[in-house]
Amino acid sequence: MEALAHIEAKINEFLKELESPLVLALSANLQRGKMLRSKLALQIAGESEECLLLCAILEMIQSASLLHDDVIDDALTRRSKPSINALFGNKNAIMLGDVFYSKAFCELTRFASKYPEIPRIIANAVSTLAVGEMEDVELAKSFNDEEAKYLTMIEHKTAALIEAAAYAAAFLAHKSREVAEDFRIYGRNLGIAFQIIDDVLDIISDSKTLGKPALSDFKEGKTTLPYIYLYAKLNDSDKMRLKNAFGCDLSPMEQDWILENLQTQGAIAQSIALAKSLGNCGIEAIANHSCDKLIQIMREMIERDF
Structure with a gap:
């Protein structure tokens, strides 16, 4: 579980880099799931800084896809809690998803050379x-x-x-x-x-x-x-x-x-x-x-x- 906490912390670091209180406020209401993709990557590659980075990127992409999914499905709950679109509206949910996607791709470029x-x-x-x-x-x-x-x-x-x-x-x-x-x-x-x-x-x-x-x-x-x-x-x-x-x-x-x-x-x-x-x-x-x-x-x- 410690590795998963490190991944959460890394995601929060990335979001803080955007210097947007609004993004942080909305993100605080996200419901994190099983983190299956991270567990999978950690088992295959081990708990290194590089793997934690990969996991953070994967989780941000997964969160982005779910934010958009909830808007498409008019879903008002996510894991028994109100969804972002239910709390803050569809426009904010879509844009927060876009923020997560774009920031994840920005961090993904770190792997390009190696x-x-x-x-x-x-x-x-x-x-x-x-x-x-x-x-x-x-x-x-x-x-x-x-x-x-x-x-x-x-x-x-x-x-x-x-x-x-x-x-x-x-x-x-x-x-x-x-x-x-x-x-x-x-x-x-x-x-x-x-x-x-x-x-x-x-x-x-x-x-x-x-x-x-x-x-x-x-x-x-x-x-x-x-x-x-x-x-x-x-x-x-x-x-x-x-x-x-x-x-x-x-x-x-x-x-x-x-x-x-x-x-x-x-x-x-x-x-x-x-x-x-x-x-x-x-x-x-x-x-x-x-x-x-x-x-x-x-x-x-x-x-x-x-």
Whole structure:
């Protein structure tokens, strides 16, 4: 935990350099999450000043993406607390996200001479992440029943930065390009599996644990993987019923019907099975690199309940 505190301190240092009391005041209300990308980088590259810098950059980029995400989704909470857009409005949330992005890229230039691969890896990931955000918005326009489209979107929106964290950290640890590729595969699989489990938790976790009401994704117009699997198993009449419920405030009866079918039709179990399969493939990619802690991280992210 000490390393994570150092990362937080480094982010605060970067923000203070901007000499903006407004930025500091708004940033003080940010809800920091699991810091998965930092934990990943630290396990691969070790706790050096260079790795702490990389982690601070990754966390600032992640915060920026979430600030923008909350505006796009009209989300009023983030981890059970009011979101920045709820507290200070959409304009401030967007601009604070821009501040975090631009400051992160400014600090990223420090790696250019010694580790030229790292700025390109991170920059490409941010471009991919933005594409994923656009794909998410496009998919939300109607009920999506295509698994491939959804998996592509979460690979871009969620997995890209986790993949980049593992890949960049491997270069920071002076791994060969071939070995770095193994860590990249691990990171990508971790990212996709992580998002699938998030999708499942939106359905099966109670609202207190999750920090938002159950079935929030579906009500907000997101056809996540369990609903795609459920749709494929329903008869024509029930398929229409599920589609008609998409993006709506659900009555207790309709919510119970969806929850019951997600369980009885095996859509939840099928989603978890895919996450576990991806996790195992990620673990296999690094099997020859003595990475017990990374195996543990993968399993914890798949078996978590929040």
